[in-house]
Amino acid sequence: MKRYALIGYPVAGSLSPLMFRLAYGGRWSYDLVEEPSFDSAWKIFLERYDGVNVTAPYKETACGRADVLSGECRRIGATNLLVKRSDGICAYNSDYLGVRRLLGEVFGDAPRGKALIVGFGGAGKAALAAAEDAGFDPVVCNRSTDKANGIRPLSEVRNLARTSEIVIYTIPFLIGEITGIRCPVLLEANYRTPALLSEPGIGRYVHGREWMLRQAVEGYSLFTGEKPDAVSMASALEGR
Numbered sequence: 001m002k003r004y005a006l007i008g009y010p011v012a013g014s015l016s017p018l019m020f021r022l023a024y025g026g027r028w029s030y031d032l033v034e035e036p037s038f039d040s041a042w043k044i045f046l047e048r049y050d051g052v053n054v055t056a057p058y059k060e061t062a063c064g065r066a067d068v069l070s071g072e073c074r075r076i077g078a079t080n081l082l083v084k085r086s087d088g089i090c091a092y093n094s095d096y097l098g099v100r101r102l103l104g105e106v107f108g109d110a111p112r113g114k115a116l117i118v119g120f121g122g123a124g125k126a127a128l129a130a131a132e133d134a135g136f137d138p139v140v141c142n143r144s145t146d147k148a149n150g151i152r153p154l155s156e157v158r159n160l161a162r163t164s165e166i167v168i169y170t171i172p173f174l175i176g177e178i179t180g181i182r183c184p185v186l187l188e189a190n191y192r193t194p195a196l197l198s199e200p201g202i203g204r205y206v207h208g209r210e211w212m213l214r215q216a217v218e219g220y221s222l223f224t225g226e227k228p229d230a231v232s233m234a235s236a237l238e239g240r
Contacts, residue, residue, distance in 0.1 A: 001028060001029065002019055002028050002050045002051075002224070003028065003029045003030075003048060003050055004020065004029065004031075004049055004050060004051050004052065004053075004056075004223055005030060005031040005032065005033045005045070005048075005049050005053070006030070006031075006032055006033065006052065006053040006055060007033045007035065007041040007042075007044070007052050007053070007054055007055070007058060007062075007135050008033075008034070008055030008056055008057070008058055009034055009035060009036050009039065009041075009044060009056075009057065009058075010034055011032045011033070011034045011109070012032065012034060013236075014055075015133070015237070016030065016032075016034060016053060016091045016216075017030045017031070017032060018236050019216055019233045019237070020117045020220060020228060021235050021238050022035045022232035022233050022235070022236055023216070023217075023220050023228030023230075023232065024119070024220075024226070024228060024229070025229070027105075028128060028224070030140060033045070033224055035184070037061075038061050041058065042062070042065060045082065050083070050084055050087060050112075050223070051081070051082060051083040051084065051193055051222075051223040052068070052081075052082050053080055053081055053094075053219065054080045054081065055080065056064075056077055056122070056224045056239075058216065059078035059079055059080055059122050060077060060078045060235050061223070062078075062079050062082060062091065063077060063079040063091055065144065066079060066089045066091035067087065067088025067089045067090070067091070067144050068085070068087055068088055068089070068091065068121075069090075069091050070090070070091060070092045070093065072092070072093045072096040072097070072126070072129055072130075073092060073093050073224045075093045075129050076093055076122075076125045076126055077094060077125070078080035078093060078096055078121075078122050078125065078126075079091035079092060079093055080092075080093055080094055080215075080219075081093070081219045081222060081223075083223060088234060091202060092219070092222055093219045094215040094216070094219035094222070095122065095127075095211075095215050096126040096127075096129050096130050096166065097130075097215060097218040097219070098211050098212070098213075098215025098216075098217075098218055098219075099126060099127050099130040099131075099132060099168070099187070099211055100130040100213035101214045101218065102206070102210055102211055102214050103130060103131065103134040103136075103166070104134065104196055106166075106185060106187075106204075106206060107134075107166075112134065112135035112136045112137070112165065113136065113137065113164065113165040114136065114137045114138070114139060114160075114163055114164040114165060115131040115137065115138040115139070115164060115165060115166050116138070116139055116140075116141065116157070116161055116166070116167045116168070116183075117131065117138055117139070117140045117141070117166065117167075117168045117170065117204060118140075118141050118142075118154070118159055118166040118167060118168065118169045118170060118178065119141075119142060119155055119169065119170035119171040119189075120140050120142040120144070120151060120170075120172060123170040123189045124140065124142070124168075124170040125151040127168040127170055127204075128191075130224075131166075131168065132178070136165065136197060139152060139160060139164075140152065140192050141156055141160065141177075141202060142154065143155050144153075153178060154175060154177040157177045157178055157179065157181065158177070158178075158180060158181055158182075158194075161181045161182060161183040162182055162183070164183055165184060165185065166183070166184070166185040166187060167181065167183045167185070167186045167187070167188060168187045168189070168192075169187070169188045169189065169195075169196060170189045170191075172189070172190045173190075173193075174196070175193035178195070178196065179199070180199075180201065181196070181199060181201055181202065182201035183201070183202060183203065184203040184204065185202075185203060185204045185206065186199070186202045186205055186206065187206040187208075187210075187211065188205070188206070188208050189208050189209065189211060189212070190208050191207060191208030191212050191237065192208075193240050194208060196206065198226035205233060209234075209237040209238070213230065213233060213234055213237055216228075216233060217230050217233065225240075
């Protein structure tokens with residue numbers, strides 16, 4: 001029987017095992033591997049599992065260990081999904097795949113404008129690449145700025161949001177610079193404790209559950225080659 005897992009530190013409390021079980025009716029196992037050492041987690045993956053999801057703090061290190069990188073992994077420099085194939089260990093980034101799919105669903109054939117990404121950690125980098133590939137003109141605001149690469153200060157968030165078609169908020173907590181934001185669409189990555197769910201200036205709020213569901217559907221398909229039960233997976237998220 002094929003075996004899958006999530007590696008990272010910490011991983012306790014993750015919904016991934018429940019979602020995977022519902023995705024495939026329990027036909028394959030899915031474990032949590034909580035290891036403070038990446039080398040230990042990597043060894044366990046090689047010895048026991050056909051594929052693993054990867055969470056913090058191992059996404060960049062795991063990308064460097066893979067034999068084959070998807071296009072999005074080469075651009076982002078991080079992976080959250082590794083699969084053993086005949087040509088070696090292949091790395092993908094389902095955060096990117098999930099938000100790219102979600103942007104297509106939300107905007108359809110509508111003309112693309114500016115996309116504002118707030119935060120530039122792993123989720124922010126995935127969102128930037130996805131927004132670019134979906135046809136948006138993206139701009140990033142982050143606490144650490146980089147003028148040469150267009151990373152702008154958080155103090156510009158409110159002004160930039162007013163001229164953006166979508167704001168993708170990837171910081172896992174509320175920051176003062178985001179309060180009072182006004183924008184047509186806002187996608188928030190944090191699905192457990194969303195900070196902007198009731199912000200009145202947002203035309204359409206897209207919950208982080210929608211992003212997580214789509215990245216899981218895309219990722220589990222890469223694991224197994226089979227389409228998962230997205231309805232059952234969504235029910236697990238709705239209860240959280």
